[in-house]
Amino acid sequence: MAEIPNLRLSLASSPENVLLVRQTLSGLAEAIDLDPLELNDINTAVSEACNNVVVHAYEGREGPLEVDICAGAPSLRVLVRDHGQGIASTVMTADGDDGVEQAVGGIGLPVIRALARDAEFRDVEGGGTEVQMDFATARAGALEPPSPTDQPRLPAIASEGLTSTMALTIAPSALARTVLPRLLCALAARAHFSTDRISDTQLLADTLVAQTDGSLSAAHLGVAIGVAPRKLELRIGPLRSGRAGAIVLDSTVDGLGPVLARLVDAHEVTVEGSSETLALSVAAER
Amino acid sequence: MPSATATTATKMSSTRPMSGDGLELKRLFTRWQRHGDRAARETLVRRFMPLARSLARRYGSSSEPFEDLLQVASLGLLKAVDRYDVRRGYSFSSYAVPTIVGEMRRYFRDSGWAVHVPRGAQERALKVRDTQERLTRELGRAPTVNQMAQRLELHIEEVVDALAALQAYEAFSLDARQADGREELASYGESVGADDERYELVELDATLASVLSHLGSHERLILRMRFVEDLTQTEIAARMGISQMQVSRQLRRSLDRLRALTRAPVQAG
Numbered sequence: 001m002a003e004i005p006n007l008r009l010s011l012a013s014s015p016e017n018v019l020l021v022r023q024t025l026s027g028l029a030e031a032i033d034l035d036p037l038e039l040n041d042i043n044t045a046v047s048e049a050c051n052n053v054v055v056h057a058y059e060g061r062e063g064p065l066e067v068d069i070c071a072g073a074p075s076l077r078v079l080v081r082d083h084g085q086g087i088a089s090t091v092m093t094a095d096g097d098d099g100v101e102q103a104v105g106g107i108g109l110p111v112i113r114a115l116a117r118d119a120e121f122r123d124v125e126g127g128g129t130e131v132q133m134d135f136a137t138a139r140a141g142a143l144e145p146p147s148p149t150d151q152p153r154l155p156a157i158a159s160e161g162l163t164s165t166m167a168l169t170i171a172p173s174a175l176a177r178t179v180l181p182r183l184l185c186a187l188a189a190r191a192h193f194s195t196d197r198i199s200d201t202q203l204l205a206d207t208l209v210a211q212t213d214g215s216l217s218a219a220h221l222g223v224a225i226g227v228a229p230r231k232l233e234l235r236i237g238p239l240r241s242g243r244a245g246a247i248v249l250d251s252t253v254d255g256l257g258p259v260l261a262r263l264v265d266a267h268e269v270t271v272e273g274s275s276e277t278l279a280l281s282v283a284a285e286r
Numbered sequence: 287m288p289s290a291t292a293t294t295a296t297k298m299s300s301t302r303p304m305s306g307d308g309l310e311l312k313r314l315f316t317r318w319q320r321h322g323d324r325a326a327r328e329t330l331v332r333r334f335m336p337l338a339r340s341l342a343r344r345y346g347s348s349s350e351p352f353e354d355l356l357q358v359a360s361l362g363l364l365k366a367v368d369r370y371d372v373r374r375g376y377s378f379s380s381y382a383v384p385t386i387v388g389e390m391r392r393y394f395r396d397s398g399w400a401v402h403v404p405r406g407a408q409e410r411a412l413k414v415r416d417t418q419e420r421l422t423r424e425l426g427r428a429p430t431v432n433q434m435a436q437r438l439e440l441h442i443e444e445v446v447d448a449l450a451a452l453q454a455y456e457a458f459s460l461d462a463r464q465a466d467g468r469e470e471l472a473s474y475g476e477s478v479g480a481d482d483e484r485y486e487l488v489e490l491d492a493t494l495a496s497v498l499s500h501l502g503s504h505e506r507l508i509l510r511m512r513f514v515e516d517l518t519q520t521e522i523a524a525r526m527g528i529s530q531m532q533v534s535r536q537l538r539r540s541l542d543r544l545r546a547l548t549r550a551p552v553q554a555g
């Protein structure tokens with residue numbers, strides 16, 4: 001049964017992007033009040049699955065890495081997917097005692113099995129592998145699952161013109177509120193932002209989540225992020241007709257002006273059919 | 287734990303002939319488990335120590351002193367070496383990994399890890415905060431995460447985590463005085479003097495009818511410096527005699543309060 005995830009992260013399978021997955025999990029833990037021990041287990045298992053994609057899926061090259069999170073209580077489901085040759089052929093058979101080297105290289109799977117309540121490995125249609133991990137989360141709260149009638153597909157945010165992109169789709173906004181600031185913080189750090197500019201980026205994340213709540217034309221908030229040297233570019237959507245411009249104006253505080261516009265260096269509205277995208281760019285220095 | 291994997295593992299091993307290395311391992315296990323040959327046990331432990339080390343590194347995620355965790359992992363390895371049943375046919379590592387991971391999980395649970403680690407993380411956050419302030423003075427501007435990581439010999443991820451902790455929306459109780467926003471304001475209230483009053487007069491008219499009037503004067507002042515005068519958070523911190531992180535937390539809190547005050551329900555459709 002394909003569950004609609006609360007969160008999907010689409011990234012390149014680079015080692016430093018595993019950090020973004022971990023930051024996402026930390027944000028999730030905050031949203032559902034996850035036990036720190038359980039977070040450590042989940043972090044370790046999911047990092048193993050992601051590292052396997054980084055190392056094995058594309059024969060040393062980069063390719064797409066997708067992470068889905070379904071946060072319905074009492075269990076938390078995380079899927080890690082690649083579209084390469086898959087980890088099935090390489091890692092799953094690397095389980096011999098033919099020397100310690102191999103044993104160490106192939107411990108990812110046993111680690112996942114030891115930490116997840118249930119783990120499944122399957123082929124992805126058209127090539128690739130999917131690892132599905134279920135974790136028991138005794139004390140955590142559940143997030144409302146996105147309504148499948150609302151939006152059967154996750155929104156795709158146009159990322160043309162963005163370099164080194166990642167995208168995420170996320171619902172409900174309670175989850176976006178804890179995940180997006182962490183992700184933007186990690187990305188701003190990567191783009192060599194100073195700490196005060198990183199803090200501004202987090203203010204921006206707060207503001208975006210608050211202002212887009214109720215303005216989306218889909219169940220999920222979609223965010224595409226481009227990381228250039230000393231610059232972040234964001235695309236936010238899909239927004240209902242007229243809302244992209246409105247959320248900038250709505251952020252106005254008497255005596256301060258439009259807070260959202262003050263936090264970015266440029267913003268632009270793109271209309272595509274009946275939905276709109278808000279493009280924003282933030283520089284490491286002003 | 288091992289019994290669950292035994293059936294599939296047996297199947298796998300039957301399709302693969304045992305290599306010379308595998309035979310050598312089998313001999314070592316027999317020497318230790320049947321004949322009590324301690325030298326064989328030691329050879330096995332030394333041989334698989336990289337596995338324990340690798341698992342400790344993976345599971346610890348920099349939150350526990352690595353040496354402590356390695357000790358726990360080594361204990362798990364010893365147990366695995368003692369209990370592994372070579373006749374079952376599955377590989378040693380497929381038995382040892384869950385045993386070692388199980389040992390580390392138990393250790394985390396029993397040692398009150400959930401209590402200790404936030405404390406360790408808090409100490410690191412304080413170091414990051416101090417380093418940020420020191421580097422700001424040295425460089426004359428706010429440092430990057432890379433610069434802080436280099437100075438503290440920490441991984442980027444650890445600094446990012448520390449920043450998240452420092453900027454956590456729930457006031458991060460760095461010390462008792464700053465346990466909540468109100469006291470944070472009180473503690474630097476005295477350091478803000480004449481400048482403050484000047485701002486007060488200028489902004490009085492503008493704010494009387496605005497939602498800003500619901501905020502305290504320091505909160506308004508910081509918001510104005512950031513959004514009207516377009517000062518950086520570091521510049522605001524210098525003027526207010528507080529840290530940039532305090533400015534950041536104040537701004538987050540203030541903006542959130544303003545949103546709550548002005549929130550009008552958005553009509554769908």
